[in-house]
Amino acid sequence: MNFPENPICFDEAALATAAPSPVSHRTCGEALVRLLEGYGVEYVFGIPGVHTVELYRGIAASSIRHVTPRHEQGAGFMADGYARVTGNPGVCFIITGPGMTNIATAMAQAYADSIPMLVVSSVNARRELGSGDGRLHELPSQRNVFAGLTAFSHTLYDPAELPQVLARAFAVFKSARPRPVHIEIPLDVIVASANGIALSPAPLPAKPHASAAALAEAAFLLSSARRPLILAGGGALSAAAQLRELAERLQAPVALTINAKGLLPCAHPLLIGSTQSLPETRAMIREADVVLAVGTELGETDYDVVFDGGFSIEGSLVRIDIDAQQLMRNFRPDVGILGDAEQALGGISDILDKFESVVIEPTWGAARVAAVRSAVCVNYDGPAHAQKRLIDTIVGALRNVIIVGDSTSPVYVGNFMHDASAPRSWFNSSTGYGTLGYGLPAAIGAQLAAPRRPVVCLIGDGGLQFTLPELASAVEARAPVVVVVWNNFGYGEIRKYMAARDIVPVGVDIFTPDFIALARGFGCDATSVDNPKALAAALQHAVSRQAPTVIEVREADWFAKVSS
Known part of the structure; x- marks a missing residue:
């Protein structure tokens, strides 16, 4: 029996039916690269394969730099690290089937930590989707596999949909709770003509602004607090200046999640640190009469890494989050503020300008922080x-x-x-x-x-x-x-x-x-x-x-x- 030199080539018949025609045109894959350039993408992480080569047709002539990991999980983690430093989405080109299941863990980590990531994959041709014919890299429904690890997972059936789908993805990254987005493009769509589609990026919406009524209610609670305290998470990374201003105005101790480290300078007298799972810090949080939680899930991996269920909030709770559902998870707020952390914190400070100076208990603020930090360190x-x-x-x-x-x-x-x-x-x-x-x-x-x-x-x-x-x-x-x-x-x-x-x-x-x-x-x-x-x-x-x-x-x- 004669075997082909490259066993992978047994799928070339499928690619041949989807190959671009000799007539000069811009393919959907080339249009994708142009649009990504327009959205400011600098890097694409991926391993080229027989099902993704047409995504690469436009890369060489673009400003985008391609980085080849040694495993698709590595591609996802590279995109994650890039996104955490820049705040911009990391972008991956991933092959159908095993490439996607390989990157799944990285997508899940990014989903859990609210990290923007765009995963563009190939998928079998439209006429073959869900056929169960045993095609190369075939899954019953690749999109459904990744729906639970993404803000959304979309199959692109027509090149004309590409600008809108990318606009939706970048709207998630810029204006909502950032999480991975998966766009899969069938093999015959990647090579289809995209000559008529717009290649300019869409103007993206601003992040939602908190309502004036909610801000006023939060400011009233905080203005009357004698023992205010702030819990800040990764959702507040763009609001360092506003967080510091409000903390200093209120003389409120601040505890930071792991992803929020650095929001207050390391020697700041109001910085508790990231010790919310330890008894001394938990006791302080229970003593607070008003707790402001901003951009944090109030979840186990930041507040209960000892897994004893001992974290609690006993004072009034004000929560700021860009995700309406997250406002109601774990701890129900007395005041829930849906909006961007930067705008909401700044808005609360502006309203507090109209109140008399906040007077905290003499043993609270920096004095209490110093005592807690000292007690924690001893252990x-x-x-x-x-x-x-x-x-x-x-x-x-x-x-x-x-x-x-x-x-x-x-x-x-x-x-x-x-x-x-x-x-x-x-x-x-x-x-x-x-x-x-x-x-x-x-x-x-x-x-x-x-x-x-x-x-x-x-x-x-x-x-x-x-x-x-x-x-x-x-x-x-x-x-x-x-x-x-x-x-x-x-x-x-x-x-x-x-x-x-x-x-x-x-x-x-x-x-x-x-x-x-x-x-x-x-x-x-x-x-x-x-x-x-x-x-x-x-x-x-x-x-x-x-x-x-x-x-x-x-x-x-x-x-x-x-x-x-």
Whole structure:
């Protein structure tokens, strides 16, 4: 029997029927690229395949830079990291079937954390959709698979629909709660003529403005508060100035979620930190007579990471959110404000100008924050302080650094103990969906988004093995990320979790490869360090080289040196 040289070519008959005609015209795939340029897209992350090559027809002549990950999950995480740094959507071109199921975890992480992401995929030709004929990459309904991971999932049946569907997607990213959007384009539609469609981006609506009545009601409650307190989340990232002004006016302590770190400067006297899951901070929140929650889900991964159900709000609750449904989840507000955080916080401050000065209790405000921070710090153990020293060394060595974390022990410590110097400078995958393997590709996306800032990926040895081949992507994309690997030779946190429950550890003591040799094999610089001075020197050398670098820190060695 004679086999073709490339087995994938058995699907070329389907592509041939959808191939563009010899007559010169702009295809739907080319129109897509032009429209993305108009919306300001800088990068597309994707792995070209037989079903997506026609999406690439217009890329070479465009201003968009293409980045090739080594796995579609990596593409999604890169887009996520890019979006978290810029606030703009990360864009992916993904192949039908396995490409889409590969990126599903990244889309779910972005969905959970309200991150804008546009995933454009191919899908089988219109006449083949849902046929069950066993076509290459066929799913019964690809769109339905991803409907639950997106703001919407749309099948483009006609090139004429493209401008409207993209306008809907970018309206979600700019004007609503940002989440992934999936647009799938059948093979015969990708190559169809799009000569007649408009290629200019649509004017997008502004974010919804809060009603005057709701703002007035919130201002009245806050003006009478003796113990006001603010809980701010990632939905307030664009409102740092307004949040600080209102907090200082009210002398209200401020607790930030992980994705909101940096909204108040790290040394601000009203900054509680991100310790809402700890008893001392929870007690303070219960004492507040009015709590203002802005841009936060009030969800488990920021307020109850100890999973004991002990977080509560006992005072009056004012909530600001761009998502009407989210206003009613977890904690029902006394005043619900639907609108943009920046406008709503500024509006409350403007109304408070008409009230007499707010008078808080003498032991509240900065004094209470200082007492809580001191009480929280006393309870941190030696290993926590040693891992905090790791983070402090990174921040001290690299000015204006962005730290992108995975699900690993130093990141968990940093979520509690580290206060970022600016918004969008500390984020990780331990919140929301909580996946492993996020850190490296997300850091690559962050580095591409901020080429003049140092970017450090803080990741464990277990998590790094999920997406280790993306080191090659970093080299290829000329993204000089610094990967700090916290190596405890296995799934250390799960090992401790099992032991605490009297479960004999199984499956956590995994084989750990030689990361230094592997990193060099991928074309990266690599070294090992075991103390803060050596780490600082390695970090400074890494950023001077402007090449991807892996720095291994073995947990036992670091603890021995830092604790001694």
